Amino acid sequence: MIQNATLLLVEDNADDVALMLRALRKHNVANQILVARDGVEALDLLFPAEAKNNAAPQNLPHLVLLDLKLPKVDGLEVLRQIRSHPTTRSIPVVILTTSDEEKDLLAGYDYGANSYVRKPVDFIEFTEAVRQLGIYWFMLNRLPPRGE
Template structure:
């Protein structure tokens, strides 16, 4: 069974672009999409509308946008790293920003990788393939 990918993204166009890119890259993992930072944490910690989810079934990776409603990506990342259970969960920031502050702040909070979303679809597909190959195939995750 393929583990899932948690995509935390509030822009429906970017969600669809990511779905298309994963299809094009032939990444078979199930893509779970949440639209804001609060729902991302609810999903990961199995609370709120996700309370019936298995709390121990963490995704293989979290693809995290920074500019989110309710709770921004930096706060989500901080909460992920503060919890013993999710501390080693791979988190990749996937955002349109390339601001040095955003890059530095993300790494200071413990992000595993920071990727600026390419504007060109073919470049976006290439980036998604690289993320999939590395994080879902090559990387050896920490054991719980």
């Protein structure tokens, strides 16, 4: 299990944020949960101003849960930028979205998503999906070492 696991949740729907935070905390999925409510905010968290001057970003998340339909900058562009930067390209990114469109699924994997999960509508199914994501990404999966 990852000690001091940090998760970045990128989601613009306040109800989905509340459900996700409740489910994550209920299952002790991460020690720290950062929330970005649009694509610009997500990029600012991943690439703060000092990092844009070629310094390595600090306090990177261990996992990103990324919605696709975001204001300002959409989820695919956030994913593209994550994968284009050497210090963030190995962070696992799970697309967690309501979209069931094949074009979104294909684009997500083309841009380098590690997983694509359709959000269950039912709360119990939703919390179970979050629990399983947490177990897999933080307990079973072995992440690459990070320069912390």
